[in-house]
Amino acid sequence: MAGIKSTAAVGGGVIGGAWAARFVFNGFDCKIFDPHPEAERIVGEVMANAERAYGMLTDAPFPKRGELTFVSSVEEAVEGADLIQESVPERLELKQKVHMQIDAAAPQNALIGSSTSGLLPSDIQAKMMAPERMFVAHPYNPVYLLPLVEIVGGRNTSEETIERAHSAYQQIGMKPVTIRKEIDAFVGDRLLEAVWREALWLIKDDVTTTEELDDIMRYSFGMRWAQMGLFETYRIAGGEAGMRHFIEQFGPTMSLPWTKLMDVPELDDALIDKIADQSDAQSGHLGIRELERIRDENLVGIMQVLAKGHGGKGWGAGKLLKDYEADLRARAANDA
Ligand SMILES: NC(=O)c1ccc[n+]([C@@H]2O[C@H](COP(=O)([O-])OP(=O)(O)OC[C@H]3O[C@@H](n4cnc5c(N)ncnc54)[C@H](O)[C@@H]3O)[C@@H](O)[C@H]2O)c1
Incomplete structure (x- = not known):
């Protein structure tokens, strides 16, 4: 993997x-x-989920499994590692401290990615001696199945690092997208936050329940988004006249406005209780592990269907899966 041997x-x-x-x-x-104290158990459960998911996802031959070793310090973990992924809690001071530890102990040429959901890489790398090798690699849960990783460079990240990171994540079946400008929360979480904010209002104002809102999403545009995203979907909605017509037709509704724009409802006890109670009523009969398994089965199914899309050429995340499988088969043939 782009000169990567150990992680x-x-x-x-x-x-x-x-x-x-x-x-x-x-x-x-x-x-x-x-x-x-329970890190080994927690990681073991995630590994088991991943193994199950990969078993369902593809019959292409995975390479011989690497070795997972638990160690007792940051320094021990990063010593000799070519690709380092930091995924500690989302607090800037902690991230800065951990990145200083990584910086002091990692090989000179290591790639150092942070999983942060929205902190700026320029801030995380601020106290590093060699910040040019640090960048954000923001994944989506479950990381072992969802392929996207947003790559974001900070003020001091080198171009070479971004290029090497791109190729490293591609090699593990992912879809790296380099974000052109460094902004809070990058692109995915910007979009998700806007939707989340509206959802909070709709629940607070008793327009809908958590279950009804999820139904509105998963029986309709959620399926469209999974295969064509936003702009390609709206291009079709514009009919033969295309995107320009779509914008002319629906643009004026933006000024009504339908949405609550930037206001955020106060997350007071009443709203938190309401959401938690409705969520319990909706999904409380299913344990988290069971929900994870259902989610993974569905995601695998979606990717497999998309792999057959576009007349068998594969489409979106399914095209990526098809290419990844071909790569796994070629590597197995090479190793034979
Ligand atoms: N949960 C998500 O959906 C999601 C998605 C994308 C990115 N992220 C980002 O990933 C990062 C981790 O989030 P998470 O959801 O896995 O949180 P988590 O709480 O599940 O895991 C964080 C882990 O870091 C450990 N930790 C604390 N201090 C540490 C240290 N000094 N060195 C090593 N480990 C330490 C904790 O013990 C804990 O197990 C955050 O930056 C978060 O924003 C989360």
């Missing part, structure tokens, strides 16, 4: 554990550090 995961929660799974199942050794 490190600093932080082994929901995200760090799943990064470790991606690395290990793609054949790379991974040293992992997480001070949580």
Whole structure:
């Protein structure tokens, strides 16, 4: 993988554990550090989910599994690692401290990615001696299945680092997209936050329940988004006249306005109780592990269907899966 032989995961929660799974199942050794007393159990559960998901996803031959080693410090984890993925809690001071530790112990040429959901790489790398090798690599949960990783450089990140990162994540079946400007929350979380803010208003104002809102999404535009995103979908909505017509037709509604724009409802106890109670009524009969399994089965199904899309050429995340499978088969043939 772009000169990568070994990897490190600093932080082994929901995200760090799943990064470790991606690395290990793609054949790379991974040293992992997480001070949580139950880190091995938690990572073990994520690895088991990942193994199950990969078993369903493809019959292409994965390489010989890399070795996962738990270590007792950041320094031990990153020593000799070519690709380091930091996934510690989302607090700037903690990220800065951990990145200084990584900086002091990592090989000169290591790629150092942060999983941060929205902190600026320029801030995270501010106290590093060699910040040019640090960047944001923002994944989506579950990291072992969803292929997107947003790559964001900070003020001091080198172009070479961005290019090498791109190729490294591609090699583990991912779709890296480099974000052109460094902004808070990048692109995906900007969009998600806007939707989340509206959803909070709609629940607070008793327009809908959590279950009804999820139904409105998953029986309609959620399916459109999964295969064509926003702009390609709206191009079709414009009919033969295309995108220009769509904008002319629906542009004026933007000024009504339908949405609550930038206001955020106060997350007071009443709203939190309401959302938590409605969510319990909606999904409380299913445990989290069961929900994860259902989610993974559905995601696998969607990707497999998309792999047959566009007359068998593959479409979107399915085209990526098809290419990844071809790559796995070619590598297995080479190794034979
Ligand atoms: N959960 C998501 O959906 C999601 C998605 C994308 C990105 N992220 C980002 O990933 C990062 C991790 O989030 P998470 O959801 O996995 O959180 P988490 O709480 O599940 O895991 C964080 C882990 O970091 C460990 N940790 C704390 N201090 C540490 C240290 N000094 N060194 C090593 N490990 C340490 C904790 O013990 C914990 O296991 C955050 O930056 C978050 O914004 C989360």
